[in-house]
Amino acid sequence: MLRAPPGVDLIDYxxxxxxxxxxxxxxxxxxxxxxxxxxxxxxxxRSMYEEIKLKGFYELAHGSGxxxxxxxxxxxxxxVVLGDKNGKAHAGHLLRGEVFVAEIIILEITGEKPPVRKxxxxxxxxxIYHIT
Amino acid sequence: MLRAPPGVDLIDYxxxxxxxxxxxxxxxxxxxxxxxxxxxxxxxxRSMYEEIKLKGFYELAHGSGxxxxxxxxxxxxxxVVLGDKNGKAHAGHLLRGEVFVAEIIILEITGEKPPVRKxxxxxxxxxIYHIT
Amino acid sequence: MLRAPPGVDLIDYxxxxxxxxxxxxxxxxxxxxxxxxxxxxxxxxRSMYEEIKLKGFYELAHGSGxxxxxxxxxxxxxxVVLGDKNGKAHAGHLLRGEVFVAEIIILEITGEKPPVRKxxxxxxxxxIYHIT
Numbered sequence: 206m207l208r209a210p211p212g213v214d215l216i217d218y219x220x221x222x223x224x225x226x227x228x229x230x231x232x233x234x235x236x237x238x239x240x241x242x243x244x245x246x247x248x249x250x251r252s253m254y255e256e257i258k259l260k261g262f263y264e265l266a267h268g269s270g271x272x273x274x275x276x277x278x279x280x281x282x283x284x285v286v287l288g289d290k291n292g293k294a295h296a297g298h299l300l301r302g303e304v305f306v307a308e309i310i311i312l313e314i315t316g317e318k319p320p321v322r323k324x325x326x327x328x329x330x331x332x333i334y335h336i337t
Numbered sequence: 338m339l340r341a342p343p344g345v346d347l348i349d350y351x352x353x354x355x356x357x358x359x360x361x362x363x364x365x366x367x368x369x370x371x372x373x374x375x376x377x378x379x380x381x382x383r384s385m386y387e388e389i390k391l392k393g394f395y396e397l398a399h400g401s402g403x404x405x406x407x408x409x410x411x412x413x414x415x416x417v418v419l420g421d422k423n424g425k426a427h428a429g430h431l432l433r434g435e436v437f438v439a440e441i442i443i444l445e446i447t448g449e450k451p452p453v454r455k456x457x458x459x460x461x462x463x464x465i466y467h468i469t
Numbered sequence: 470m471l472r473a474p475p476g477v478d479l480i481d482y483x484x485x486x487x488x489x490x491x492x493x494x495x496x497x498x499x500x501x502x503x504x505x506x507x508x509x510x511x512x513x514x515r516s517m518y519e520e521i522k523l524k525g526f527y528e529l530a531h532g533s534g535x536x537x538x539x540x541x542x543x544x545x546x547x548x549v550v551l552g553d554k555n556g557k558a559h560a561g562h563l564l565r566g567e568v569f570v571a572e573i574i575i576l577e578i579t580g581e582k583p584p585v586r587k588x589x590x591x592x593x594x595x596x597i598y599h600i601t
Contacts, residue, residue: 206494206535206578206581206584206595208584208594208595230338232366232442232444234496234533236533236534236535236546236547236548238511238513244420244424245396246396246420246421246422246423246424247370247394247396248394248422249370249394249437255422257423257424259424262511262512262513264509264510264511264548264560264561264562265548266531266533266548266549266550266560266561267398267399267418267531267533267548267550267560269366269368269398269399269401269533270368271338271368271440271442282368282440283368284368284396284397284398284399284420285398286398286399286418286426286531286550286558286560287560288508288510288548288559288560288561288562289510290510290512290519291510291521292508292510292521292523292559292560292561293425293426293557293558293559293560294418294425294426294428294550294557294558294559294560295420295424295425295426296396296398296399296418296419296420296424296425296426296558297396297398297420297424298396298420305513306592306594308535308546308595310496310535310578312444312496312576314338314442317338320338320340328438330340330438331338331340331440362470364498364574364576376552376556377528378528378552378553378554378555378556379502379526379528380526380554381502381526381569387554389555389556391556399530399531399550401498401500401530401531401533402500403470403500403572403574414500414572415500416500416528416529416530416531416552417530418530418531418550418558425557425558426550426557426558426560427552427556427557427558428528428530428531428550428551428552428556428557428558429528429530429552429556430528430552444576446470446574449470452470452472460570462472462570463470463472463572
């Protein structure tokens with residue numbers, strides 16, 4: 206359990222935290238509030254992420270992600286659902302976003318080989334189907 | 338932790354996996370991307386699910402669900418939040434949807450009697466209020 | 470794992486349950502359906518929550534929250550994503566909402582000092598950045 210300080214980028218903060226604590230595999234769960242979040246939508250036809258830039262403060266209704274390895278480094282993959290001032294929800298892959306509040310719970314998964322991301326086209330996907 | 342292969346139906350895949358691994362009780366957490374997802378909204382007045390058919394690819398911002406028993410078989414109950422190409426979010430009970438990417442973390446819950454779903458009207462609800 | 474009975478307020482129910490079971494620290498995960506939910510959006514300029522009152526039944530696509538301490542009492546902080554009859558999603562901080570169905574999984578976190586909420590302006594934030 207941790208709280209990210211205001212003003213940091215959420216993805217950077219999580220990456221630094223996981224590196225410092227050497228958490229190679231885990232489940233991430235966050236609620237809070239983000240400023241100017243940028244979310245990605247993967248355009249399958251173009252094989253690329255399109256950026257959706259949201260302005261202002263959004264309730265971080267849920268951040269759900271995982272920690273795994275990509276090119277020998279820890280990689281945070283985080284999807285978010287954001288609520289705007291009218292309660293309308295926006296959702297996608299979090300590219301960046303400034304923390305206003307972030308209450309984070311990380312469940313470290315131990316005793317397993319961490320999944321490794323390999324490039325497949327323009328996506329980096331886990332190399333395994335089952336780790337059981 | 339597992340990744341579902343592209344092209345399979347997500348609910349079918351999870352059901353088969355849980356059966357194969359004999360996971361009777363658990364918490365499911367997924368991020369990824371789905372093609373042509375169909376979500377349900379339970380219409381209380383009509384006591385039935387209405388189907389909402391979405392077309393194309395959607396970011397699976399979050400899939401949250403559980404595994405329990407229904408008529409002596411494993412049953413996956415999964416709700417999803419989906420992001421479209423404009424970042425707008427759609428949400429409901431997942432009826433079906435083709436996997437493009439699905440990074441799945443299942444937390445098996447052991448040491449407890451699994452909850453059993455019983456029919457109440459047109460819903461199948463857990464037979465217990467507390468398992469502690 | 471538990472199911473909240475129909476008709477109760479979800480936040481009240483969770484608070485009572487955590488008090489009864491003396492769960493001071495935990496992660497909450499819920500799927501279900503809520504009637505007349507009221508969600509909050511924190512207006513940073515005004516330093517206050519604005520209430521968004523939704524009418525009717527909504528799929529509770531995801532409820533994500535945590536249990537911590539505030540003024541020596543257990544405090545439930547829960548964010549929700551709700552799906553309406555058209556599948557459109559609404560999201561924010563849950564202020565209140567009547568349970569129609571609520572399948573709840575609480576992961577108790579033990580062996581750590583529970584985070585304590587302290588007032589900072591009009592928000593009650595955890596007093597620590599890392600509990601590791």
